[in-house]
Amino acid sequence: MSFTIDEGCHVIQDINTAPDYELKHTPKLEIIKGEDLMLVRVTIGLRGIGHPQTEEHFIEWIRFFVEGELIEEVSFKAGDVPYFEYSVVPGADFFAMASCNLHGMWLSYSDSE
Numbered sequence: 001m002s003f004t005i006d007e008g009c010h011v012i013q014d015i016n017t018a019p020d021y022e023l024k025h026t027p028k029l030e031i032i033k034g035e036d037l038m039l040v041r042v043t044i045g046l047r048g049i050g051h052p053q054t055e056e057h058f059i060e061w062i063r064f065f066v067e068g069e070l071i072e073e074v075s076f077k078a079g080d081v082p083y084f085e086y087s088v089v090p091g092a093d094f095f096a097m098a099s100c101n102l103h104g105m106w107l108s109y110s111d112s113e
């Protein structure tokens with residue numbers, strides 16, 4: 001395993017050695033820089049390894065935090081594409097959590113990728 005547990009969440013330690021099981025659960029944080037704000041786009045799965053979204057196995061929610069505060073929790077069901085976008089000021093500290101109904105919670109920090 002190449003993850004640790006932080007706040008009850010799995011956190012990948014080294015993306016280069018993480019197996020697909022870990023890559024497909026981890027929130028991906030893409031940053032699109034604007035003039036005054038940065039758009040943060042959260043999807044699930046790193047390096048193109050996607051997670052299923054079926055009745056039996058799916059991402060239940062994404063939570064997004066800025067400066068340690070929960071900004072929003074978005075819930076998903078089978079067939080949805082787990083996805084969230086939020087604008088933050090440059091330099092803000094942010095992270096995202098995601099929950100799989102079978103495999104628990106996964107966390108990515110702003111500097112994870």
Ligand SMILES: [Fe+2]
Nearest residue numbers: 025100102103
């Ligand atoms: Fe899963």
